[in-house]
Amino acid sequence: MLTVNPHAPMITIKKPELLAPAGSIACAEAAFTHGADAVYAGIGGFNLRAHSPNFTVEEFDELFRLASGGGKRVYAVLNIMPSEEMLSSLSGTIKQIADSGCMPHAFIISDPGVFLLVKTNCPDAQVHLSTQAGVFNSASMRFWKSQGVSRVILPRELNLEQIRNLSSLGIMETEVFVHGAMCVSVSGRCLLGTYFNGRHPNLGDCSQPCRLQYRITPDDPTINLPHEGFIVEGPTEGERFFACTEEPGAKCKGEESLALKGSGEGVYLLNSKDLCTIQILPQIVESGVSSLKIEGRNKSAHYVASVVKVYREALDMYTADPQNYKVRDWWTRELEALDHRTYTTGFYIGEPVKQEVFASKAQAGFRLAATVKAVLNGRPVVDVKNSFTASEPLNVLSVKNSLAPFEFTFSHIEELDGQAREKAVPNRLFILEGCSEKLRVGDMLRKRLG
Numbered sequence: 472m473l474t475v476n477p478h479a480p481m482i483t484i485k486k487p488e489l490l491a492p493a494g495s496i497a498c499a500e501a502a503f504t505h506g507a508d509a510v511y512a513g514i515g516g517f518n519l520r521a522h523s524p525n526f527t528v529e530e531f532d533e534l535f536r537l538a539s540g541g542g543k544r545v546y547a548v549l550n551i552m553p554s555e556e557m558l559s560s561l562s563g564t565i566k567q568i569a570d571s572g573c574m575p576h577a578f579i580i581s582d583p584g585v586f587l588l589v590k591t592n593c594p595d596a597q598v599h600l601s602t603q604a605g606v607f608n609s610a611s612m613r614f615w616k617s618q619g620v621s622r623v624i625l626p627r628e629l630n631l632e633q634i635r636n637l638s639s640l641g642i643m644e645t646e647v648f649v650h651g652a653m654c655v656s657v658s659g660r661c662l663l664g665t666y667f668n669g670r671h672p673n674l675g676d677c678s679q680p681c682r683l684q685y686r687i688t689p690d691d692p693t694i695n696l697p698h699e700g701f702i703v704e705g706p707t708e709g710e711r712f713f714a715c716t717e718e719p720g721a722k723c724k725g726e727e728s729l730a731l732k733g734s735g736e737g738v739y740l741l742n743s744k745d746l747c748t749i750q751i752l753p754q755i756v757e758s759g760v761s762s763l764k765i766e767g768r769n770k771s772a773h774y775v776a777s778v779v780k781v782y783r784e785a786l787d788m789y790t791a792d793p794q795n796y797k798v799r800d801w802w803t804r805e806l807e808a809l810d811h812r813t814y815t816t817g818f819y820i821g822e823p824v825k826q827e828v829f830a831s832k833a834q835a836g837f838r839l840a841a842t843v844k845a846v847l848n849g850r851p852v853v854d855v856k857n858s859f860t861a862s863e864p865l866n867v868l869s870v871k872n873s874l875a876p877f878e879f880t881f882s883h884i885e886e887l888d889g890q891a892r893e894k895a896v897p898n899r900l901f902i903l904e905g906c907s908e909k910l911r912v913g914d915m916l917r918k919r920l921g
């Protein structure tokens with residue numbers, strides 16, 4: 472869909488696809504009902520989330536049908552860099568997909584050999600190039616275009632101007648990440664885990680050593696330098712700390728003039744902040760990209776629903792009325808309430824500090840209580856994940872676009888056979904009553920934490 476900005480006729484805004492992660496059917500359902508245009512999912516562990524609940528070819532068939540029913544798209548992720556020994560089973564999986572008749576809307580690959588296997592078994596398949604392939608320039612895009620690739624997922628390390636320039640050449644579609652975790656390595660090409668514990672990130676087995684706490688110690692353990700530390704930039708511009716690996720308040724060597732910060736347990740030296748681009752979404756859309764990708768195939772259905780809902784509304788608001796794009800308060804509240812590290816806009820606009828050295832993770836603000844599975848005579852039937860009582864206020868994340876999350880206390884809980892209950896308990900279906908707002912299939916009821 473094309474929207475022309477009436478106040479700035481030089482800018483033609485192409486509405487990009489909103490692409491969400493699907494680690495499971497539940498995540499895909501959550502993504503689609505809350506507004507994703509497409510999902511990406513791993514098949515058989517041949518992707519960079521080998522420990523995610525990847526799909527078998529049979530399960531992929533179910534996912535494909537779920538997407539097709541709603542006019543949505545599914546991309547199959549096969550972006551590992553396989554060893555020689557893995558080729559035959561990888562080839563077998565691709566052949567199985569081809570034989571199943573449920574062809575994904577595209578395969579996502581990074582290795583030229585995997586590209587060849589896909590094209591040999593599925594000659595008509597669309598192929599997208601993973602960010603792992605590290606395509607940073609137009610020559611590389613032209614090469615892959617000549618091979619038959621139709622879209623490139625650009626590296627997170629590029630800035631907005633570079634993305635705009637590459638997209639404007641029209642060589643192929645471009646896709647960029649808009650939300651989720653980042654790597655400190657180049658486009659996920661990382662050997663940290665391989666060195667630390669023999670787990671290989673490029674085979675989907677990242678053990679995340681970059682998220683651990685580290686202490687800086689002298690090379691020579693016989694040298695006693697108890698007050699070692701290093702300077703880090705604070706969250707406010709110009710703010711600098713001396714991150715001391717000793718107890719807080721210790722007098723650290725050489726940097727007495729700077730404020731001290733540290734727990735004495737080490738710091739998260741390599742810990743990247745998480746990407747969040749809701750503030751700069753207009754610039755990203757104006758850069759001409761075709762797809763906005765949300766990271767997180769290990770994330771829960773609730774996480775996926777929440778991020779998709781926020782970006783769906785933001786994207787729709789911006790493309791409908793570019794002059795009046797404004798980040799709504801509830802978008803920020805919703806994204807802040809998710810399990811995440813400190814947010815950054817990454818490399819897009821030149822933000823200097825992309826590292827969070829004093830904390831690795833923030834607490835989530837919500838816990839999923841239940842999801843609406845059906846509506847019977849106007850009453851929602853919910854699948855309960857965490858127990859709640861009739862008098863407990865719940866927060867509703869609605870599938871209805873532009874309806875902000877709202878709080879409500881249900882007055883009545885009953886079993887499917889009509890028996891009233893004080894409490895809804897996990898892994899069962901219950902009928903609820905008393906919500907003034909109409910609930911819809913896919914709505915999520917959350918308990919506020921803290």
Ligand code: SF4
Binds near residue numbers: 655662672678681682
């Ligand atoms: S260890 Fe960290 S930097 Fe390396 S691949 Fe894993 S998440 Fe990325």
